Amino acid sequence: MTEIADSTRIVKESLNKRYASERRFRRLGLMAIFFGVSFVLILFADIFSKGYTAFLQTQIELEIFYDPAIIDPGHTNDPQVIGKADFAKLYKAALKERFPDATSRSARRDLYNLVSNGVAYSLRDTVLDNPGLIGTRLTLWLVADDEIDMLIKGHIHRDAPESDRRVSNQSIAFIEQLEASDSVRKSFSWTFLTAGDSREPEQAGIGGAVMGSLFTLLVTLSLAFPIGVAAAIYLEEFAAKNQFTDLIEVNINNLAAVPSIVFGLLGLAVFLNFFGMPRSAPLVGGLVLTLMTLPTIIIASRASLKSVPLSIREAALGVGASKVQTVFHHVLPQAMPGMMTGTIIGMAQALGESAPLLMIGMVAFIVDIPTSPLDPSTVLPVQIFLWADSPERAFLERTSAAIMVLLGFLVAMNALAVILRKRFEKRW
């Protein structure tokens, strides 16, 4: 009897110890999660606070006179002639009209620099689209220069000494006059989402990089998924288990750990130099990323094939299904969600990859938006890299904004993976 009481007491004492260690572990776990989440939040908050202004663009209201003397002095109505006209003169004239006092050379230069020089092209395009505008007057919101944009957004401080900022006192005076008459506004910038890259920040957009990423991922997906799944099915279900397949398995695992830049060098040597494929093309980028994501997809697919219970295979074999029928009718449907999840994670990796693409020339400055996987283009992470490297203050916010877009795609892809997993959760 006393023995029993004794052991109860001992167990009780040890219980306290065990509970204490459990509490300690819980606290540690919570702390780890807290750190992780707070770092992610800090990262997101930092990027968001720096980047969201890139989605807005400063505009200046001016009355433009589509002067026939500038656009088409001979009244030819010939698009060739109109296309060659100096449309910058239109907004320069409008500015002169608005600020008649600015007569000195330096004042004129500052005045003309209020407006982005890209405005000339958009004026030309509207006139070419609608020649009836010639000779009329229109009040338009024109895109401001990036320095003015920075000034309006408060990234350049007006009270800083003139020598410390890239906007002169003269320019600030112009802007303040315009502001006084409500002729300055910030509006949503479609240019940022749709345009290609540019040397002028206010004309630069991520459209080209998004399309480049899209084409690259399309190539990667359409190669890596079927090849990866086929390889996984063969290795897992059909290949004899011997030293040769062991060797293959080890090498696939090794490939998954190879630094991605090595795949870029391989792509440079094989696809560009040996096969002579076009430089900077999403096709080649896709091929390189295929090499890079294949191991991930194969490993994930094999794991999900392995997780299909033996009982399902036996059930199929037991009613006389052949090996191939068993695999394709029963095992594969069960393994598919896992395979797709693995593929999406591989794709997300590929989307964020820049190093191997630098090797095959996707780092070039490309203004045109690609329309096929053969057009030279860049991709989102490389675009971020390029902008982050630019000295202009306006590219800084565009860098952050491009990161936001990239993160948006990544979050969307990972959410898709989670949804797929939930949706096709194993049901046996």
Next chain:
Amino acid sequence: MSKANIYAIENPVTHQPGWIGSRVQEGSENTASPYATVGNIAVPNPRMSARSVNVFYDEKQAINNVSLDIGLNEVISMIGPSGCGKSTFLRCLNRMNDTIDICRVEGEITLQDENIYSKSMDAVLLRARVGMVFQKPNPFPKSIYDNIAYGPKIHGLARSRSELNEIVETSLAKAGLWDEVKDRLTKPGTGLSGGQQQRLCIARAIAVSPEVILMDEPCSALDPIATARVEELIDELRQNYTIAIVTHSMQQAARVSQRTAYFHLGNLVEVGETNDIFTNPKHPLTEAYITGRFG
């Protein structure tokens, strides 16, 4: 030397009438000691017969020189302590062991006088002729209808949709499940109760019209009421099918089978009429097992 062989030496068994000793010797050059089976392994009208079967997992021998007939329209039960090779032997009968890389089968097993391990016998065709029901109910994660229809579909047994519907209905009816599921044929088979799932698996096996149905402890995952239902079903199925059932329950063996084979450490120790085995076991090991001294 394996444990099985130690037993063989300690308990030498005399030849019994009906034991075809010479045939057993032929194919068994790599078995250290011939192990004689007590009782009559042969039947007048065998559906399947196994002769001198040895099974190895890598180097480990799991079945030692087993010969046994499975008679037409009989239920034969295989009993024995766990790990004695009942499942291994059963899985030889439809070459399910082919799927295990390390498993090697020696000896001769025939189905209607055709050697099932010969080159001319296709394992896929064999499994259509020798169906199997597993220990744990394993319906496909598909609808009840598709569970039954899958076999006939891949074998091309139904030429039309209506024929297929008919096969599904008769199979489910034979398995005594039709009334319970006829209104929910499109619902997943995995949503049924354990006992219903097992009967669904039996219906699935029946649907391809096999000659023999192998059952590996079909009731071990079921409650007593579901078990009774499946046992009833086995008794009904005997009219049309030959059934070999592995069971760890001696009561079950006594209830459903006409013949019983007792396995011990890879050896077939004794085989005979179920009544005789349970009332009058001849081998000391059999007696020890059925009187509950080990198991």
